[in-house]
Amino acid sequence: MTTIRDLSKAKEGLASGHRLCAGCTAGTIVRQVLLTALNKYHVVVGAATGCLEVATTIYPDTAWTVPFIHNAFENAAATISGAEAAYRALKEKGKVDKEIRFIAFGGDGGTYDIGLQSLSGALERGHRFLYVCYNNDAYMNTGIQRSGATPRWAATTTSPAGKKIPGKPQMRKDLTSIVAAHDIPYVAQVALGYPNQLIKAVEKALEADGPSFINVYMPCTTGWKFDPSLGIEISRLAVETCVWPMYEVDNGEWRLLYKPREKKPVEEWLKLQGRFSHIFKREDKDELLRQIQEDVDRKWHQLLKRCGEE
Amino acid sequence: MRVAITGNDAAALAMKQINPDVVAAYPITPQTQIVQTFSQYVHNGEVDTVFVTVESEHSAMSAVVGAAASGARTMTATSANGLALMWEILYIAASLRLPIVMTVVNRALSAPINIHCDHSDSMGARDSGWIQIYSESAQETYDNLIQAVRIAEEARFPVMVCQDGFITSHSVEVLDVLEDKEVREFIGEYKPAYSILDVDNPITVGPLDLFDYYFEHKAQQIVDMPKAKDVVLKIGEEFGKKFGRKYGLFEAYMTDDAEVVVVVMNSAAGTTKAVIDELRSKGEKVGLLKPRLFRPFPAAEIAEILKGKKVAVLDRAMSFGAQAGPLSIEIQSALYLAGATASDTPVSSFIYGLGGRDITTDNIKHAIDVAKEGRHGHFEMLNVRE
Numbered sequence A: 001m002t003t004i005r006d007l008s009k010a011k012e013g014l015a016s017g018h019r020l021c022a023g024c025t026a027g028t029i030v031r032q033v034l035l036t037a038l039n040k041y042h043v044v045v046g047a048a049t050g051c052l053e054v055a056t057t058i059y060p061d062t063a064w065t066v067p068f069i070h071n072a073f074e075n076a077a078a079t080i081s082g083a084e085a086a087y088r089a090l091k092e093k094g095k096v097d098k099e100i101r102f103i104a105f106g107g108d109g110g111t112y113d114i115g116l117q118s119l120s121g122a123l124e125r126g127h128r129f130l131y132v133c134y135n136n137d138a139y140m141n142t143g144i145q146r147s148g149a150t151p152r153w154a155a156t157t158t159s160p161a162g163k164k165i166p167g168k169p170q171m172r173k174d175l176t177s178i179v180a181a182h183d184i185p186y187v188a189q190v191a192l193g194y195p196n197q198l199i200k201a202v203e204k205a206l207e208a209d210g211p212s213f214i215n216v217y218m219p220c221t222t223g224w225k226f227d228p229s230l231g232i233e234i235s236r237l238a239v240e241t242c243v244w245p246m247y248e249v250d251n252g253e254w255r256l257l258y259k260p261r262e263k264k265p266v267e268e269w270l271k272l273q274g275r276f277s278h279i280f281k282r283e284d285k286d287e288l289l290r291q292i293q294e295d296v297d298r299k300w301h302q303l304l305k306r307c308g309e310e
Numbered sequence B: 001m002r003v004a005i006t007g008n009d010a011a012a013l014a015m016k017q018i019n020p021d022v023v024a025a026y027p028i029t030p031q032t033q034i035v036q037t038f039s040q041y042v043h044n045g046e047v048d049t050v051f052v053t054v055e056s057e058h059s060a061m062s063a064v065v066g067a068a069a070s071g072a073r074t075m076t077a078t079s080a081n082g083l084a085l086m087w088e089i090l091y092i093a094a095s096l097r098l099p100i101v102m103t104v105v106n107r108a109l110s111a112p113i114n115i116h117c118d119h120s121d122s123m124g125a126r127d128s129g130w131i132q133i134y135s136e137s138a139q140e141t142y143d144n145l146i147q148a149v150r151i152a153e154e155a156r157f158p159v160m161v162c163q164d165g166f167i168t169s170h171s172v173e174v175l176d177v178l179e180d181k182e183v184r185e186f187i188g189e190y191k192p193a194y195s196i197l198d199v200d201n202p203i204t205v206g207p208l209d210l211f212d213y214y215f216e217h218k219a220q221q222i223v224d225m226p227k228a229k230d231v232v233l234k235i236g237e238e239f240g241k242k243f244g245r246k247y248g249l250f251e252a253y254m255t256d257d258a259e260v261v262v263v264v265m266n267s268a269a270g271t272t273k274a275v276i277d278e279l280r281s282k283g284e285k286v287g288l289l290k291p292r293l294f295r296p297f298p299a300a301e302i303a304e305i306l307k308g309k310k311v312a313v314l315d316r317a318m319s320f321g322a323q324a325g326p327l328s329i330e331i332q333s334a335l336y337l338a339g340a341t342a343s344d345t346p347v348s349s350f351i352y353g354l355g356g357r358d359i360t361t362d363n364i365k366h367a368i369d370v371a372k373e374g375r376h377g378h379f380e381m382l383n384v385r386e
Helices: A004-009 A026-038 A051-056 A076-092 A108-113 A116-125 A175-180 A195-207 A228-240 A266-270 A274-281 A285-306 B007-018 B032-043 B057-069 B080-095 B120-124 B138-155 B180-187 B214-243 B268-281 B299-306 B326-337 B361-372
Strands: A042-047 A068-070 A100-107 A130-135 A186-191 A212-217 A247-250 A253-256 B002-006 B022-024 B050-052 B074-078 B101-106 B131-134 B159-164 B172-176 B250-253 B260-263 B286-291 B293-295 B310-315 B347-351 B379-381
Touching: A004 A026, A004 A195, A026 A042, A026 A051, A026 A100, A026 A130, A026 A195, A042 A076, A051 A100, A068 A076, A076 A100, A076 A116, A076 A130, A076 B022, A076 B050, A076 B057, A100 A108, A108 A116, A108 A130, A108 A175, A116 A130, A116 A175, A116 B057, A130 A195, A175 A186, A175 A212, A175 A247, A186 A195, A186 A228, A195 A212, A195 A247, A212 A228, A228 A266, A253 A285, A266 A285, A274 A285, B002 B007, B007 B032, B007 B074, B007 B101, B007 B138, B007 B159, B007 B172, B007 B180, B022 B057, B032 B050, B032 B074, B050 B057, B057 B074, B057 B080, B074 B080, B080 B120, B080 B214, B101 B120, B101 B138, B131 B138, B131 B214, B138 B159, B138 B172, B138 B180, B138 B214, B180 B214, B214 B293, B250 B268, B250 B299, B260 B268, B260 B299, B260 B326, B260 B361, B268 B286, B268 B361, B286 B299, B299 B326, B310 B326, B310 B361, B326 B347, B347 B361
Parallel strands: A042 A068, A042 A100, A100 A130, A130 A212, A186 A212, B022 B050, B022 B074, B074 B101, B101 B159, B131 B159, B260 B286, B260 B310, B310 B347, B347 B379
Antiparallel strands: A186 A247, A247 A253, B002 B172, B131 B293, B250 B286
């Protein structure tokens, strides 16, 4: 397996100088994905409209050292599928001779919500591409609005902490399982702060002769309201509390990638983030916390069963 | 070679002979036959095309943008609501200057849902930055599509080639088709200026442009688009020299000495020619101007034909709330810019055929009668119940 030391010598796909927020972890994820990919392959990148795209391609500058295409918000998968189709056509005709891999990046808004149809279509058609969702639980680029990935009772600007409704009443949708239901060769759910897991997942994904998908949990300092130095810690706590379990579905086989020695209470993760701070000031705090813990426990047990761990 | 095929199959045949690298398309009435026939070519191994069977028209246009940015010759096809669903990406395709060719089978937009012909779909896309070419017949659709490949690649704008849903798309017509080799030689090999597959020369496509650069990029489109007119003329002439069917910016039928000229696009121009032949045989000085190129609009050239005549413009779409249909507004603007006045060039405007409603020879004769009276600014809907 490729190690972090190997990656320190690999070619950078995303140069420094981009304009992501201080403490933003999207750049860290993209860098690790591209270092891994460029260690073995040539890469063409596509991206949905979102923080990553706007912060890295402000004309006349670009942070991308690899070919990059941004089309619109909801169509990163369809766009990269067209590029991959062109690659097959032109390779067959001898007009392209390099071994190229195609990687699309989208945030949770562009992936869970508006881009889900485009993603589903491209997965079903079997294009050979990797889709990486950098999931930060809300529409951060437009100023922290709720998405299908926002967890229950998180405050966003369209699910504010009101007197009557304390944040987002619904739990997040389980996109990784939805993608796995497409029966594609490789699916993984990993989190920032576990570079080895991410590297391994990217390597497997790019080896797969077909579509692959990695859902990476990405704490957002601006939207989750935590100190910019705490991104990695909060990501790790999401894994330790089983809010964001890490697993893969490799050719249909569900496998847990990490099992916390001791599953921590979700409260430990919640209290570090401003987006949940309203919960702790409320009279019905215990009930809200119980609901959040119940969501986590139910999904965790469902996952353990799928992975044959219980 | 002469074959009897429908307008849709003529479009599919042109696509087969063009043999694009990538086609991404989705079925929609009345365009469906095109994707069906083309699928058969793909599955029979008669084309080298990678056919991307997308899950929507939005993804069709998105995928051809990805493919065209990769340096592939790309095509797609749609109608009506499908074109409307592509709307967002139409602008992106044009602004990225990607030479995509799309065959549009004109159909009414919903609501109420209707599968028959009018031009509300492509007229709605007239400001998107696509070159628009309109076709009276299956023959013109076929010829226009083959030329569109060259036009798109030389002008560096995407091109839509429109024909009338059901009226020509589903009617069998005898047409002259070219040999595969002739098409191949005419369109030549595509050599893209840039490609995202050129990993040694990485480019960033679709960046964020703010107030400091966006306007300059738009200015390039504004300046370059009218130049496409010369490309269309040049290629239409070359096509004529090689294959005997010459194409210009429009067709002027018996306009030279005409006192009244009807302006109408696509299949209704055929019906209008029959009316003109009949009226000419009775000694009436009438003519037809059938725009072929609607974007960029050949304003000066058209005004030169129409100035000093009485004009009846027939629109198969309406810009709701505007003074007339989109074609009539273009014509009036062209005439005004050319110095024409209400007294020397009166223009009457008519809306016809929405949702596939027939236009009869009597309707056209009525429009000519109204125009003959010089009723400038007259607006009327033809063959509609009150």
